[in-house]
Amino acid sequence: MRASQVRARIGRRLLRTVAADPGRPPLAIATLSPTPSEAGSDTVSLREASELFAQTGHPVTPRTLKRWCDRHEVTVLQHGRDNWASWSDLLEIHAEEVDAREAR
Template sequence: MAIASLSPLPAADEVSLTAASALFAETGHPIAVKVLKRLCLRHGTSVWRVGRDDCASWTDLLKLHAAWVDAREARG
């Protein structure tokens, strides 16, 4: 799945939460769009709207997802 940059601002690595969720599902660790947005808000990661899509920095989402997966695996 290819992801096109939606705009040069506010992040160079901007991705929609919907696209990020689809990519994370391919890793074997799916996460819902609502959970991604909640993680962003909880950890102070910027989320902005582009049209109808919520977007965030792909780098930030990767870090949040990794921490989320680690926490889930630690709980058993």
Template sequence: MAITSAIPHIAGIPDPVSLDEAVALFQRTGHPAPKSTLEGWISQAGVTKVRSGKHSYVSFTALLEIHAVKIRARDA
């Protein structure tokens, strides 16, 4: 899977992904997560979210780890 747009430089986030891009990427996995759910998980986990222009960005690695934990727990 690849991020759909050029990767912006976001200070403090080595592998930024916008929340909209993350929603689209997780949709492809068969384990979708709506934007509101991702925002809740990000807040609960204390992951840094940076707004740049119209988009909010987070670490894709952090989001993948959170997603994996939440999906495992949901499907257990």
């Protein structure tokens, strides 16, 4: 593992950041473990997603992620005190919103 990679294990999912280009902030990606109980499921808590996005150099709070999910009509499920959404959808939303923020 390169020094630019940071890993977090959430259930059977391996979430990590990887530097795509030298000198640029790392990107957040997910690797799913193919297990019957998790097949097709890539949900992550907004809190955990926020922690991973902070490592990319483009931090965002869980509350902002929730607002972005509402704006982009992404389903958010509440389980206990945490809100959960699709990691794939959060990656797309984060990229769009960061690009829009930087274009201003």
